Amino acid sequence: MEHSGLPIKRADAVSNRARIIEVALAVFAERGLxxxxxxxxxxxxxxxxxxxxxxxxxxxxxxxxxxxxLNDTLAQFHAAAAETIDDPRAxxxxxxxxxxxxQQQYGPIFAVMRDPRLRKIFDQTQAQTxxxxxxxxxxxxxxxxxxxxxxxxxxxxxxVAATIMGSIMGVHDLFETRWSVExxxxxxxxxxxxxxxxxxxx
Amino acid sequence: MEHSGLPIKRADAVSNRARIIEVALAVFAERGLxxxxxxxxxxxxxxxxxxxxxxxxxxxxxxxxxxxxLNDTLAQFHAAAAETIDDPRAxxxxxxxxxxxxQQQYGPIFAVMRDPRLRKIFDQTQAQTxxxxxxxxxxxxxxxxxxxxxxxxxxxxxxVAATIMGSIMGVHDLFETRWSVExxxxxxxxxxxxxxxxxxxx
Numbered sequence: 001m002e003h004s005g006l007p008i009k010r011a012d013a014v015s016n017r018a019r020i021i022e023v024a025l026a027v028f029a030e031r032g033l034x035x036x037x038x039x040x041x042x043x044x045x046x047x048x049x050x051x052x053x054x055x056x057x058x059x060x061x062x063x064x065x066x067x068x069x070l071n072d073t074l075a076q077f078h079a080a081a082a083e084t085i086d087d088p089r090a091x092x093x094x095x096x097x098x099x100x101x102x103q104q105q106y107g108p109i110f111a112v113m114r115d116p117r118l119r120k121i122f123d124q125t126q127a128q129t130x131x132x133x134x135x136x137x138x139x140x141x142x143x144x145x146x147x148x149x150x151x152x153x154x155x156x157x158x159x160v161a162a163t164i165m166g167s168i169m170g171v172h173d174l175f176e177t178r179w180s181v182e183x184x185x186x187x188x189x190x191x192x193x194x195x196x197x198x199x200x201x202x
Numbered sequence: 203m204e205h206s207g208l209p210i211k212r213a214d215a216v217s218n219r220a221r222i223i224e225v226a227l228a229v230f231a232e233r234g235l236x237x238x239x240x241x242x243x244x245x246x247x248x249x250x251x252x253x254x255x256x257x258x259x260x261x262x263x264x265x266x267x268x269x270x271x272l273n274d275t276l277a278q279f280h281a282a283a284a285e286t287i288d289d290p291r292a293x294x295x296x297x298x299x300x301x302x303x304x305q306q307q308y309g310p311i312f313a314v315m316r317d318p319r320l321r322k323i324f325d326q327t328q329a330q331t332x333x334x335x336x337x338x339x340x341x342x343x344x345x346x347x348x349x350x351x352x353x354x355x356x357x358x359x360x361x362v363a364a365t366i367m368g369s370i371m372g373v374h375d376l377f378e379t380r381w382s383v384e385x386x387x388x389x390x391x392x393x394x395x396x397x398x399x400x401x402x403x404x
Contacts, residue, residue, distance in 0.1 A: 032319045033234075107316075114313030114375065117234045131376065155396060159389045162376045163369035170368020171361055173316065174333065187361045194357060195397035 017054050019044050024065050029108040033062070033117055059121050066122055069109045070130045073102045077137045088145030092164075092192055095141060097185045099168035104181065110169075135161050142196075151196040164192055219256050221246050226267050231310040235264070235319055261323050268324055271311045272332045275304045279339045290347030294366075294394055297343060299387045301370035306383065312371075337363050344398075353398040366394055 023044040027035045037058055041051040055061040080094035103110060112118060113127075138161035145151030171184055179187070225246040229237045239260055243253040257263040282296035305312060314320060315329075340363035347353030373386055381389070 029318060032317050034236075034319065108318045111316030111318065112314070114309070115234050115317065116231060116310045116313065117236065135376065152396070155393055156389050158377070159373055159386075160393060162372040163365070163390065163393055164372075166368035166370065166372020166375075167365035168368065169371060170364040170366075173368075174337065174364045175360070184361075187358050188365065191357055191362060191365055191397055194354070195393055 013054075016044075016046065016050065020046070020051060020054055020061070021065055021068050024061055025069075025106075025109070028062075028065060032108065033112055033115065033121075035062070037061070062121050066109065066118075067126075069106045073098075073106065074130065074133055074137075076102060077134065081137055081141065085144075088141060088148055088150050089189075089193065091141045091144060093185060093189045095138060096164070096168060096188050096192070097181065099165070100172055100181045100184055103168065103172040104176070134165065138164055145196065152198050155195075160195070163195075167191070215256075218246075218248065218252065222248070222253060222256055222263070223267055223270050226263055227271075227308075227311070230264075230267060234310065235314060235317065235323075237264070239263070264323050268311065268320075269328075271308045275300075275308065276332065276335055276339075278304060279336065283339055283343065287346075290343060290350055290352050291391075291395065293343045293346060295387060295391045297340060298366070298370060298390050298394070299383065301367070302374055302383045302386055305370065305374040306378070336367065340366055347398065354400050357397075362397070365397075369393070 020040065024035065024040050027040050027043060031039075035058070037051055037055075038048060040061070041048045044051070051061075055064060076098045077095060080098045081091055084091035084094045135158065139157055142151060142157050142160060146153045167188060171188055175184060222242065226237065226242050229242050229245060233241075237260070239253055239257075240250060242263070243250045246253070253263075257266060278300045279297060282300045283293055286293035286296045337360065341359055344353060344359050344362060348355045369390060373390055377386060
């Protein structure tokens with residue numbers, strides 16, 4: 001009974017929440033961890049009271065956009081993995097492509113993931129869990145490649161996974177303006193395959 | 203003539219400046235870009251006036267610790283490269299070791315290098331120049347390995363360099379608490395050599 005009679009208001013509330021997160025991401029891209037509630041309310045065309053009904057304070061909203069970003073990123077990784085489940089090489093390319101795209105989409109958020117101040121705002125156990133879930137996606141691609149006898153099995157698979165994730169950040173930061181995401185992904189996967197296959201040709 | 207008669211004061215000034223930077227790095231590790239001049243003056247046992255005589259404002263001091271960090275990192279990379287100039291494999295290991303060590307030493311600074319707010323404080327042309335100098339160190343190690351016919355030459359060398367730099371960040375963030383810097387460097391270089399050599403054994 002709790003929901004009855006309030007369908008329109010509820011739908012509004014949901015769309016307000018989604019709009020707040022969207023606007024907060026845009027404000028965050030400019031102000032980083034200094035983003036302020038007043039600017040977000042104003043750019044979302046909402047009263048400050050409405051904003052505070054959705055998010056008790058600035059830290060609460062920061063946590064919400066971080067969680068949104070990480071969950072959406074993980075969903076994109078899982079979707080790409082599901083589409084390429086039988087082809088380890090394609091799965092690797094799809095992973096790298098998504099990795100580069102989320103860097104473009106959520107760059108400012110990923111940029112502060114290592115900020116010391118974030119430790120106070122964002123629960124580190126949750127952060128670790130999400131990192132492990134990202135790692136898990138790569139590890140299962142690698143496992144698929146080893147089972148298919150395409151990838152070598154004698155490397156430390158977790159270090160391989162961390163290298164692949166780090167390489168996406170590295171090439172994005174250095175070359176995002178020089179090559180398209182698709183070109184970068186192709187170049188990067190060539191290196192990954194050189195690392196993962198014995199004859200070095202993937 | 204400008205310097206005459208002020209030797210003691212000058213020496214004090216130099217050591218004050220060095221101490222301010224040291225303290226500012228420690229405060230930065232806790233507060234990030236929110237670090238405040240008052241706290242730094244107090245922890246350096248200096249009057250706020252003395253602090254402002256060295257650094258006109260907070261941004262000025264932030265720029266100083268960023269420049270200090272990047273120059274010191276580059277100097278450590280160059281020193282390691284100079285010691286291993288005739289051995290590309292040893293040069294790669296030395297580079298990775300220094301890369302992991304500076305992540306430990308200056309982690310909080312590197313953590314904000316991608317923060318959008320930094321663009322307002324830190325000249326982006328200078329940042330690009332420093333990134334290019336880092337890249338140059340790796341590129342010359344790779345070139346040495348190709349000349350010695352140890353490393354393959356058919357990969358995009360800049361993407362290889364970005365991958366090596368990114369992989370250092372990736373494994374540091376994921377595994378810094380699990381393995382020592384030396385163990386991590388060994389594991390990582392094995393992967394790099396798998397990527398760089400045709401038979402995948404380095």
